[in-house]
Amino acid sequence: MSRLESFIRRMTAQRDILDQVCAEVAKIEGPVLELGLGNGRTYHHLRERLPGRRIVAFDRALAAHSSSIPEAENLVLGEIRETAGRFIGIDAALVHADIGTGYQDRDAVTATWLPELAARLLRVGGIAVSGTPLDHPLLQRLVPPPSVPADRYFICRRV
Amino acid sequence: MSRLESFIRRMTAQRDILDQVCAEVAKIEGPVLELGLGNGRTYHHLRERLPGRRIVAFDRALAAHSSSIPEAENLVLGEIRETAGRFIGIDAALVHADIGTGYQDRDAVTATWLPELAARLLRVGGIAVSGTPLDHPLLQRLVPPPSVPADRYFICRRV
Numbered sequence: 001m002s003r004l005e006s007f008i009r010r011m012t013a014q015r016d017i018l019d020q021v022c023a024e025v026a027k028i029e030g031p032v033l034e035l036g037l038g039n040g041r042t043y044h045h046l047r048e049r050l051p052g053r054r055i056v057a058f059d060r061a062l063a064a065h066s067s068s069i070p071e072a073e074n075l076v077l078g079e080i081r082e083t084a085g086r087f088i089g090i091d092a093a094l095v096h097a098d099i100g101t102g103y104q105d106r107d108a109v110t111a112t113w114l115p116e117l118a119a120r121l122l123r124v125g126g127i128a129v130s131g132t133p134l135d136h137p138l139l140q141r142l143v144p145p146p147s148v149p150a151d152r153y154f155i156c157r158r159v
Numbered sequence: 160m161s162r163l164e165s166f167i168r169r170m171t172a173q174r175d176i177l178d179q180v181c182a183e184v185a186k187i188e189g190p191v192l193e194l195g196l197g198n199g200r201t202y203h204h205l206r207e208r209l210p211g212r213r214i215v216a217f218d219r220a221l222a223a224h225s226s227s228i229p230e231a232e233n234l235v236l237g238e239i240r241e242t243a244g245r246f247i248g249i250d251a252a253l254v255h256a257d258i259g260t261g262y263q264d265r266d267a268v269t270a271t272w273l274p275e276l277a278a279r280l281l282r283v284g285g286i287a288v289s290g291t292p293l294d295h296p297l298l299q300r301l302v303p304p305p306s307v308p309a310d311r312y313f314i315c316r317r318v
Contacts, residue, residue: 003227004177004204008170015163065261068162094215102224 013148014042014098020145021127022049022092030123031056035080035114040068042098052126053093058084081113082113084121088146091123100131107132115139124157128153169290172307173201173257176314180253180286181208188189189252189282192216194239194273199227201257206212217243240272243280250282252284259290266291274298289313 037059058076074084075081093116115136118128139156168280183255196218215233235242254277273293279288
């Protein structure tokens with residue numbers, strides 16, 4: 001499969017998961033944390049699906065399209081592992097992480113710290129969604145929508 | 160529509176157009192020019208669809224994934240308008256341009272020089288595909304595949 005095909009599947013999976021998850025997150029109190037703002041497309045989607053909800057976006061540096069830049073108080077720049085760590089205890093309803101690089105060795109490093117960070121950012125009952133694995137005793141894996149290829153996206157509930 | 164939705168539609172349209180066009184380009188002699196390598200996903204797709212064909216990729220700077228970097232002799236870095244201009248007369252079978260920015264004012268500037276450049280790079284009968292308009296007397300608009308939303312992608316034959 002070409003990388004373009006693979007990318008389309010990944011983006012489609014991301015949208016389908018977020019649409020499913022946002023219907024549930026609408027009923028859970030707490031902010032949404034977007035780890036990896038990037039171009040801001042997912043942030044834009046979350047804003048549409050969760051009107052009025054506080055969404056805090058994190059990235060190493062700002063690279064988003066002008067239509068998708070959060071308010072200054074909801075944009076946190078710097079190494080995500082460190083900056084997001086300062087928000088532990090915020091009782092987030094949703095943590096969405098899209099910080100996979102396409103390089104297995106780098107993504108394996110992310111998988112060593114992201115699950116613990118996500119678990120500590122979420123309130124009990126909150127949801128974590130990630131393009132890299134979320135193996136953690138406090139994160140219970142949920143079944144993704146049928147359109148999502150296995151092991152392309154991960155969705156968990158904080159227990 | 161969210162920017163994520165819009166992006167998925169654009170990528171899907173790009174794939175469907177390239178799949179349709181590559182079946183025809185396989186019967187046309189000449190290299191393929193990829194204006195805007197970016198992450199290299201489309202380049203990777205073109206390589207799969209046109210095995211053995213020379214593909215020359217242009218970009219301002221190299222930002223591609225390691226799996227999608229052309230051989231040194233087929234990678235041209237610098238301002239695309241200038242670097243690709245040096246290849247006029249190469250009689251390309253396909254010119255694919257994915258250099259839209261999502262900013263209307265910047266894309267309007269691209270639309271002032273890209274059509275003429277594409278027309279002069281292509282052989283007669285060759286095909287141009289772009290995410291920005293290709294209005295030019297030597298570029299005859301072709302009908303895109305049915306999955307492609309109107310005015311999201313442009314496909315033309317050099318007459």
